[in-house]
Each structure stands twice: as C-alpha cells, then as structure tokens.
Amino acid sequence: MVHTLIPGFEASDLTLANGQRIRTAVGGRGPALLLLHGHPQTHATWREVAPELARDFTVVATDLRGYGDSTSPESEPDHASYSKRAMAADQVEVMRLLGHERFAVVGHDRGGRVAHRMALDHPEAVDRLSVMDIAPTATMYDRTDREFATRYFWWFFLIQPSPLPETMIAGATETYLRAHLRGQSRSEGVPNEDLVQEYLRCYRDPETVRAICEDYRAAAGIDLEHDRHDTERGHLVTRPLLALWGARGTVGRLYDVAATWREVCSGPVTGSAMDCGHLLQEERPAELVSRLRAFLQA
Template identity: 40%
Template structure:
C-alpha cells in the first residue's frame, strides 16, 4: 500500500515525518521500539476503507528528527512526544481524533489521553501497561525478559557503545526473541531493513536509549503524579494484549488499566509482542470494530 509522506515541524523545531493512507475519520497509529511507522502496514487494509490513517514516526525514529537528549531526560518524555502529536493534529487541521499506539507509541498515546483529553475520541492501547505500573510489577522473571528497560536507561554512552559493536545482531535478536515463534519471518523485508538501518544510525540509537531514559526518569514520575491525583483516562479505551507478550507476564494487565481509565474493554491475541505483524487479522479486526463504534 502506497503511503503519502509529509513533514510537520513542532514548537521546539523537531521535524516529524508523517505518512498517510485511506479516507474517512482520522485515526493516528503510533509505533513503538525498535520500530517505526512500517509496523502498521499489515493492518492498514482493514482500516483504510473507513479511516484516514495517519502514521507519524516518533521523534528519534524512522524518518523523523532525532534531537539531542537533555540532562533531565524530558526531550524524549512521553509528555514531549504527546505535544509532537498535538503539532501534527494542528498542522493537519484536525480537532479530534482516534489513536492507537503500540509499545512506546502506546505510552505516547495514553499520555496524550491524560494531557489533551479534548483532542481524543477513542483510544486503543497495544501491549503495554502504564510505565509506573510496569516498573512496580517487576519480578525476577519479568526483569530477565524486559532487561532492556534497565539496560537502555543506563547513562550515555554505555548502552549505545555496546549495541553499536554489532547493531544489526542486537536488533535482530531483540525482534526475534519478542515474537511468539522466535523468528524474523513475521517482519516484511523492507520493514526489517528499516529497523536495522535506524539502529545503525548513531543519532537514532542514542534517541532510542533516551526514550528509555525518559521512561525511568520523567515518564515514571508523571505517571506517579497522575495516579496520586486520581487522574484517569476519560475516552473509551480498548486494550489489546498478546498472550505471549510483556503485559501478560504481569498478572492481569486489563485490571491494571481499569484503575487508569473509566471505560476499558480488552482483547487478547495469539502472538508475541509485535502483534500487528504477528497477528494482523486479529489486531486489524479488533481495531476496526472498536473505532467504528459511536460515542
């Protein structure tokens, strides 16, 4: 499927690459780590008939700019990334949208829901629980599986230097081990090539680490403050979790989200973490059904 490409410049001068396909009500699709907008391609055929699908590359990923991190790790905070999404909506003259986010994109999506509720109609979260909740859920087994949360959050440039020693091998190993089948076969060739290329780019590799540094520092603090203030997501929410993914290892991930949002439905899919590429029919059907519902 051919995507149209244009760029949006945010209030801090970061260029965000935006890709589009389809017609109808606007639906933003936000990718996660270590991917970019291409991870959504397998589900687009089920969405573009009724939706104008808008696929930004998050700052630091894909074709977007990768600004340098700051000492407080706010440059890649999900609050900052959510403001990037506001800039995209303003540039496209969109008042209110639906949003689906996977992995790091899901963290941007729920932060957007909390910080900019007036701009959101419906929200779908794929394969995460809130950042502060995930840190608190850690057991020895989960720490072993999700070691990258600690590793990538280490001070620069230690993780960048270690990964750069063989960036493709590290990305391939990460992608492979997070799938249900432990295989790279689920990824389209051009998508896999793009994931490898961005990991080999020193600026983007540093940005991806900065994304996780923000997760440990500012994102965790923002979540804790919202929880203490009893702030909750007002938009109707669909939580899609993989039976062989990370949230499934935390116990009852849907119950966690019901403490954070007023109206949560959940759907499990038979896949590993990369649900859109491993189980596109299941994910596409779940999203299509949810976003076609009226308020």
C-alpha cells in the first residue's frame, strides 16, 4: 500500500519465522539501507530523511517489535523477548526477506542500540552503521549520576515492575507523551503536530506501552548481560561506525560521544555534533542526509 506519511514509499507488514509482524516501508533503489527509529517514535520519524536517501539507496524503514504497528510479543521474566538481540534478529530477517543479505544500518535512540547489537551478532550482514544521539547502553548505566538520572528519568521509571509504569502512563497518556517529546527537541515546532498525532495514536495502545516498558526493562537487565559478555570476550564492533549527536541534547552534554564508541569498536569510528537536540532526523533533516550520504558512500 502507498505510505501515507513518507512520500514515494510503499508500506507492508512482513511476518517473520518467529510469528512477529513488522511494519515495513520501502522506497528507492541502490545499495540497501535500514533505518531504525527510537522511543517514542515510529518509522514515520524518517519521513523527511528517507525520501532524500532513497535517491541513492534502497531504503527500508521499520517499526521495531512492540512499537508503531509492529506486533508486541508476550513478556518474559528476564525480558528476553524485548532484548536488543531479539530486536536485531527481527530486522536482519526483514532485510533478508526483502532480498538484502548485506546492508548499512542507521539507528536513532533505541534503534541505535539495536544497530549496535546487530553489528555484534550479525557482522556478516552489517556493512556499516551510524548511531544517533546515544552512547553505549552499558556506558550510560555505568556512568549514571544525578544529572543523567534527572534528564533521563524514564530510564528508571519505565523499568519499574509491571504494571506500575503502564498504569500511570494510561492515566495521562497524552500529557506524558507530549512532555517527553518536548524534552527531546531543542527546535521550535519539532516534532510537527501530525507526527505527534501519529506517535500518540500508537502510544494509546496499552500493548505498545507494555512493550516499551519491556524494551527498557531489557536494557537494564539482559541487554547489559549481553554487552558485558561481549566486553569480557573482547568482542567489538568491527564495521565502520559514524556517531552523530545533538550538541544541545543530554548525551552531547554529558559524554564524549565518539570516545565512548571507540571503547566498544575495533573498526574505524568517526563522529560529530549537530546543532540540535535529540531528534536529529526531525530537527535537522537536510544536514543529517548530507552527513549520512557522505559516510555511506565513502
């Protein structure tokens, strides 16, 4: 079906071998490029970036499991069904179903964490990757201080045992989501209201909120176990990595972002800031396209 939010793209639902259904948008032609969104966005966050990149690439933008219009698997005691390992495996299968055995991946926020895990677990599939406005998960938890905990309070709110955060969000869904989005952006009018409405449509589904909480619970538990196991083995990202971040966002203020990625990579790492907040793809889409194109075509 024709995509209603991303011009020139076709949307469909791909059913994976594990039974999960992943909402997928595809456009353009050329080398394969996978775009992964963060929280609380959906793949619609790429609507100004994807059509421009589609001039040079076959662009695939998806909703992560549990987000947007993708399905939400059942919760597990160790939250493994929402681990970045499980999410990364979904996306590799999506690309293979579309005929792409090897591809570049760009991930913002949670999508960047999925891209990081993908490069570790599936190096044969990932040609190169860009991570946007994040430091590695283990690094951010290990170096948590009062300022980080205050700015990123949801990292510690959403991981509380079910059903506490789910119930509280259900009581003030729009208030919570709008406050969260306002805190992410440093650009007037971003996100645009139609995108806010799209994110709100999905956030009003209790299953989506449950899945989002599970994503964060996994990040504070099983994801850290996976990351630390790799660190102990000296298992590092070997592919070229581009780190981009908002100079006016929390990550850019609290971390030497490129240095944190060099700690977990043996391949080349480049990185630089952009004059915006957390939502690079919505606040500075043209600049982002230029930077990504230079890296992906190098």
